[in-house]
Amino acid sequence: MSEASGKQPVIEVTDMAKSFGSQRVLDGINLKVYAGEIMVVMGGSGCGKSTLLRHLIGSIAPDEGTVKLFGNDITKMSEKELDDVRKKFGILFQSGALFNSLSVGENVALLLREHTNLDEATIDIIVKIKLELVGLRKHTEKMPAQLSGGMKKRAGLARAIALDPQILFYDEPGAGLDPVTSAQINQLIIDLTKKLNVTSLVVTHEMDSAFMLADRMCMLDKGKILKMGTRHDFEVLRDRTGELKSEQERLVRQFLRGDAEGPITERQLASDYEEDLLMAHKRC
Amino acid sequence: MKETDSSAEMKDKSSVIIDALGTLGEFTLKTGRNVFSMFGGMFLLLGETATVTSKGLLIQEQRIGSEAIFTQMVRVGVKAIPIVILIQLAIGMILPLQMFPMLDEFGQSDQIATINAIAGFRELGPLMTAVVLCGFAGASIAAELGTMVTAEEIEALKASALNPIRFLVVPRMLATLIMTVMLTVIANVVMIASGMLTAINLGIDADTYFKLTIEAVEVSGFVTGLVKAAVFGLLIGLIACFLGLSVKPWEGSEGVGRATTRTVVYGIVAVIFADAIFTLIFYSYGLFD
Numbered sequence: 001m002s003e004a005s006g007k008q009p010v011i012e013v014t015d016m017a018k019s020f021g022s023q024r025v026l027d028g029i030n031l032k033v034y035a036g037e038i039m040v041v042m043g044g045s046g047c048g049k050s051t052l053l054r055h056l057i058g059s060i061a062p063d064e065g066t067v068k069l070f071g072n073d074i075t076k077m078s079e080k081e082l083d084d085v086r087k088k089f090g091i092l093f094q095s096g097a098l099f100n101s102l103s104v105g106e107n108v109a110l111l112l113r114e115h116t117n118l119d120e121a122t123i124d125i126i127v128k129i130k131l132e133l134v135g136l137r138k139h140t141e142k143m144p145a146q147l148s149g150g151m152k153k154r155a156g157l158a159r160a161i162a163l164d165p166q167i168l169f170y171d172e173p174g175a176g177l178d179p180v181t182s183a184q185i186n187q188l189i190i191d192l193t194k195k196l197n198v199t200s201l202v203v204t205h206e207m208d209s210a211f212m213l214a215d216r217m218c219m220l221d222k223g224k225i226l227k228m229g230t231r232h233d234f235e236v237l238r239d240r241t242g243e244l245k246s247e248q249e250r251l252v253r254q255f256l257r258g259d260a261e262g263p264i265t266e267r268q269l270a271s272d273y274e275e276d277l278l279m280a281h282k283r284c
Numbered sequence: 285m286k287e288t289d290s291s292a293e294m295k296d297k298s299s300v301i302i303d304a305l306g307t308l309g310e311f312t313l314k315t316g317r318n319v320f321s322m323f324g325g326m327f328l329l330l331g332e333t334a335t336v337t338s339k340g341l342l343i344q345e346q347r348i349g350s351e352a353i354f355t356q357m358v359r360v361g362v363k364a365i366p367i368v369i370l371i372q373l374a375i376g377m378i379l380p381l382q383m384f385p386m387l388d389e390f391g392q393s394d395q396i397a398t399i400n401a402i403a404g405f406r407e408l409g410p411l412m413t414a415v416v417l418c419g420f421a422g423a424s425i426a427a428e429l430g431t432m433v434t435a436e437e438i439e440a441l442k443a444s445a446l447n448p449i450r451f452l453v454v455p456r457m458l459a460t461l462i463m464t465v466m467l468t469v470i471a472n473v474v475m476i477a478s479g480m481l482t483a484i485n486l487g488i489d490a491d492t493y494f495k496l497t498i499e500a501v502e503v504s505g506f507v508t509g510l511v512k513a514a515v516f517g518l519l520i521g522l523i524a525c526f527l528g529l530s531v532k533p534w535e536g537s538e539g540v541g542r543a544t545t546r547t548v549v550y551g552i553v554a555v556i557f558a559d560a561i562f563t564l565i566f567y568s569y570g571l572f573d
Binding site: 094 | 432436437441443445
């Protein structure tokens, strides 16, 4: 699934920029995701990856550029038109974001009741199928408060696939989970992508998850895409030894390896430290 | 040398004054902007809620869950019944005891019934109910919606093409409105009963008390009290929903706490001001003659 295949992208972001106050959070983002692939967006905390995701689901409107889902620009849509597009994608939030006042089964059934004309018996069957897909069929009656972190994510996933979406967005699917549960969730994402033939976009900072899931990957830093490529490209860069010439590649490699030392660390240390000390000295 | 000192001191003083004025100006602007955006936001929320409700009730384009409204009514109102009864029992006793010596001096002790009835039906019934509900319903709604924002539930609703106004705001606002009216009726009855018991103990005849109460209240007094109660309920629901939904996802428990406190404080202030405006209007139209 690459650009060379000549397919139309399902998700297409062109020259997108966003500022909050004077802070430029996203700057010149260009991204294409093709049908059936898993794209992983990586980056450190505060790099803008969650903001990017919120643009893709229509929660935030960009200052510049376009966001196209299924070939239609969602930035120019009315709320009603946007709602029609929203029914075609699902999203798994970082916390699961289950509706706390409803049971697991009702969380999944809610979307079916609201957006389809199916009768209760059919809805009941669909809910069971969706919960079985994520391994929670026996927990239909449980309330979200009774679930563990991993189960909440699974239930959130069952809700996300309730309407048979064509795109699935994942916001930090492994966050706050133990390694085994995290790996299980990742496996579930891969299985669902294959079984349901959906296009997936995963936002994460966990490298194990990223390499396990991705067909293609991109890395965000300070609101810009530093590098985009196939999983293999990133694996090669990660495993390359010796000095790298480009600052950009050194930065990506440090992130991929999780090294304590490197350009990211140097950048954090260098910021205004001396100036700060001098100012403090003057005040004395 | 002295002159230079004093001129430097003058300069210092004037710069302090300029700084203070600057801070004051900044504060005024900021507060003005906040107040403006809050009123604007509430107005918009009210408008959208009214649109969604009327679409649901009149043309039935959008479903409004009657079950959700009922659940909220039980949640915001039923649990407040004992507190409303307790407060009105006390108030129904306080007024007659305070007024009795004065009225007795003029041989008008029977008029305790009139005073209690007018004060209760027109003012204290709706007002005390609204104050209790500010704490009960308002705080709990603001805390619940605020927590839903921080738990990404509101965003999840929107991303699932479900309108949070229809799902969350409409049932809560309708429930507070209906329950404030219903609790006001209970509050009125309890206050009259408590006043009557106190009056009997003070040596006033029960029949006389009852007769004077009926004479004093009239339909207009009863209805204006209930109209007030409905508006108070709407205000409480509106403020609670608005402040709850205004919590930002990153504000966490601090934001939820702030929204809850503000709901109670702003709610009580809004209710009392609305009461004053109502009384002024009713008074100028001669409804209390």
